[in-house]
Amino acid sequence: MTDLTAKDSDAPRRPTRVQRRYAANRRFKYLGLGAVLLALGFLALLLASITWSGYQAFTQTHVTLTVTIEPEQVNADDPFRGNYRAIIRQAVQAVFPEVTNRRQLRNLVKIVSSGAQYIVRDKVVANPNLIGTTFSISVPASDPVDQFRKGNISRDIPEARRRISDQEIAWYDRWVELGAIQSPFNWALIFASDSRYPELAGLWGAINGSFYALLVCILISFPVGIATAVYLEEFAPKNRWTNLIEVNINNLAAVPSIVFGLLGLAVFLGWFGMPRSVPLVGGLTLALMTLPTIVIVARVAITAVPPSIREAAFGIGASRHQVVMHHVLPLSLPGILTGTIIAMAQALGETAPLLLIGMNAFIAGDTGGVMDPSTALPTQIFIWADSPERGFVARTSAAIMVLLAFLVTMNGIAIYLRQKFERKW
Amino acid sequence: MNFKVSLKIASLAAASLFLAAPADARDRIQIVGSSTVFPYTQAVAEEFANSTGNPAPVVESTGTGGGMRIFCTGVGEAHPDLTGASRAMKQSEWELCQANGVTDVSEALIGYDGLSIAISSEAEGDWDLSETQLYLGLAAQVPLNGELVDNPNQRWSDIDPSLPDVAIQVFGPPPTSGTRDAFVELAMEDGCEVLDFFERRKDTLSSDDYKSLVKQNCRRMRQDGLFIEAGENDNLIVQRLQADASALGIFGYSFLYENEDVLKAVRVNGIAPNFETIADGSYDIARPLFFYVKNAHRGVIQGLDDFLIEYVSENAFGPDGYLPERGLVVLSDEGREDVRSSIENGSSMTRYIN
Structure with missing residues (x-):
């Protein structure tokens, strides 16, 4: 009797215990889902804020000018040294003949970027037949005008507190009426130098610098890294020394990057006397x-090759060298490549070591080669973020987007390679 | 076998890369130095590269002190030609230069930079602070009843009832910045030394003791969270000020000039910063900007002479030049003429030779 009553009193509890386990299960599931959503939310927030502050940099206000290249101003023998400043001034003045006051004229010309004269010059140098002709050319507008068109400077605030005066706004409105103002895609952002x-600044120098630095980086770290891994996995005896090396390599991977920057500064610049700011040192x-x-x-990828493959190769009389070169390395290469690309993506985004060896330099012209001083993408972002001009606020975010695009592409390639070549045993 | 081929290609590529690296003389001018002078040097470098067709100079922003250290490491291609400075070269730096063979250095004063204290344009009323009020608001310790105590002032009105009843919150540069050095020297020290507490000790203490007293107490910013070090990024300070109308920010005048639609200046001793007040010295917290050049590099590094002439041309640092457009406060006509002739003649700096 007592047993039965005991069982009876237990009976209603059973479903609650099951329910509790299910509830715990659900809680656990929702906790995990919540964590994923939180991470995604942060990512979305980051991307949204960068896009929001940077999208404006992908267009640039341009002014279409009708310029006349007078032979008096540009000598056909040396088109590089022509008086292009005057040519731009005359082109602008032709639209506003009523402006004659010198001071006003200077402000009028300021609507056009000060780089316009060099754009016209480069066009004429490339094609000297233009001397003596009249043609129309689209040149960037100066930054205050660009900011005004993008709505970052309001018409409503008092004139004294604007970078662009009422008179300049009136001129701008005239240009708009004449249909001379456009906002094309800002190719200069990618293909111009800093x-x-x-309005003239672009990332080309930084992209070049990053490319050469990564080229040097991969040409050194890839072969050396693989050779080290192969030796440690296939040849080295397991003893205290190899253990020590192993522990040290794992520790080195966790050393903050600025420490490597200091090392680079001391060794490459200090002892070897290499020049500052060059991609080789970077x-x-x-x-x-x-x-x-x-x-x-690479060690993980090599360990993942099953011993049966090695044993089969040894079994038919292959030497250790043949086993490694013919079987182990080709089979582990997809894994190594994936890891290398991810490591390169990390190196691409690295700023701290480059700051120390001077790759945060401003270089206004083209750069190229491993020994030519240049800057890199992350350091370019660093420089732009610190510039007072308004236009650089959006450009900083746009440069971050370009850097992210490179990183996503590299990681995408890594994922593709893994999917395509990965073997499961 | 594909693997072997790719290995060969890689090693070939590596070899060609290093063989292709040119080993001839440096054809780019190298410039280091102050982050305040950086934007002006950038503008000159760009104009120089564009108008002459020479390779663009390499301009690096290392801070004044860091720039001096690199500049003074030696003469020759491996060392920079020019350094920018937001203060004059110190005697210790001069000695470092001498010790490393950098003996013939020309100094050029290019203009002035005003430090501005700014507040969001949304903020109520006009702000006007004296240097002493700045000191009392921002120092770590202030004199109270004859002794130094941890700064008790929490609101501006605590310092002087005529000031706005607003909590003290100031964003400023970190100690590594030249802007910070200048602010401490030009505003904090001046404001501190006129206080009775320090005036009295000036007479009673030996000059060394007095100096260390000033160093200990006038230069230290408060650490209780009311003065906030905002990193070297002045744009960040501008954004913070826009977000909080009661916060003040300290940065170079060029940042105020570029953002006059969202910020307004806090007057210092009744004077608002602008090109005129900074140039004539009536605005108190302004500092001179310099560059230093190694004369031994002139005529050796391609284009260096032209670059220097461009830097001190009317077109660049004159009143209608492109440097004032970036926020530089220009020198007087005679001042510019002096600098130009000393650079053209390559006159050596003699301040520390006696």
Whole structure:
């Protein structure tokens, strides 16, 4: 009887215990889902804020000018040294013949970017037949006009507190009426070199610098990294020394990147006397930083090749060298490549070591090659973020978007390679 | 076998890369130095590269002190030709230069930079602070009843009832910045030394003791969160001020000039910063800007002479030039003429030779 009553009193509890387990299950599931959503939310917030502050930089206000290249102003023998400043002034003045006062004229010309004269010059230098002709050319407007058109400077605030005066707004309105103002896609953002003037500034020098630095980085860290991994996995005896090396490599992978920058500064610039700001030094420093990562990734990929493959090769009489070159490396290469690309993406975004070796330089012209001083994408963002001109606020975010696009592409390639070549045993 | 081929290609590429690297003389001018002078040097470098067709100079912003250290490491291609400075070269830096063989250096004063204290244009009323009020609002310790105590002032009205009844909150540059050095020297110290507490000690203490007293107490900013170090990024300070109408910010005048639609200046001793008041010295917290050049590099580094002439041309640092457009406060006509002739003649700096 007592047993039965005991069972009876237990009976109603059973479903609650099951229910509790289910509830715990659900809670756990929702907690995980919540964590994912939170992470996605932060990512969305980051992307939205960068896009919101940067999208304006992808268009640039342009003014269409009708310029006449008088042979008196530009000598056909030396088109580079022509008086292009005057040519631009005359082109602007032709639209507003009523402006004669010198001071006013100077303000009038300021609607057009000060780089316009060089754009016209480069066009004439490339094609000297233009001398003596009249043609129309679209040149960037100066930054205050660009900011005004994009709505960042309001008409409503008092004139004294604007970078653009009432008179300049009236001129601008006239240009708009004449249909001479457009907002085309800002190709200069990618294909122009850096400039002090936001309307002319672009990322080409930085993209070049990053490219060469990464080239040096991969040419050093990839072979050295693989060789280290192969030796440690296939040849080295397991003893205290190799253990020590292993621990050290794992530790090196966790060393903050600025430390590698200091090392680069002391070793490459200090002892070897290499020049400042060159991608060669940047690449070497980044190689120091990515080496441990690549070694670790390559070792994992090599360990993942099943021993049966090695044993089969040994079984038919292959030497250790043949086993490694013919079987182990080709089979582990997809994994190594994936890891290397991710390590390169990390190196691409690295700023701190480059600051120390001087790759945060301003260079207004074209750069190229591993020994030509240049800047890199992340350091370019650093420089722009610190510039007082309004136009650089949006450009900083736009540069971040370009850097992110490179990173996403590199990671995409890594994922593709993994999907395509990965083997499961 | 594909793998072997790719290995060969890679090693070939590596070899060609290093063989292709030119080993000839440097053809780019190299410039380091102050982040305040940086925008002006950038503008000159760009104009120089565009108008002459020479390779663009490499301009790096390292801070005044960092720039001096790099500049003074030696003469020759591996070392920079020019450094910008937001203060004159110190004797210790001069000695470092001498020790490393950098003996022939020309100094050029290019103009002035005003430090501005600004507030959001949304803020009520006009702000006017004296240097002493700035000191009392921002120092770590202030004199109270004859002794130094941790700064008790929480609101501006605590310092002087005529000031707005607004909590003290000031964004400023970190200690590594030249702007911070200038602010401490030009505003804090001046404001501090006129206080009775320090005036009295000036007479009674030996000059060394007095100096260390000033150093200890006039230069230290408060650490209780009311003075906020906002990093080297002045744009960030501008954004913070827009977000909070009661906060003040300290930065170079060019940032105020570029953002006059969203910020307004706090007057210092009744004077608002603008080109005139900074140039004639009536605005108190302004500092001179310099560049230093190694004369040994002139005629050796391609284009350096032209670059220097461009820097001190009327077209650049004159009143209608492109540097004042960026916010530089220009020198007087005679001042510019002096600088130009000393740069053209390559006159050596002699301040520390006696």
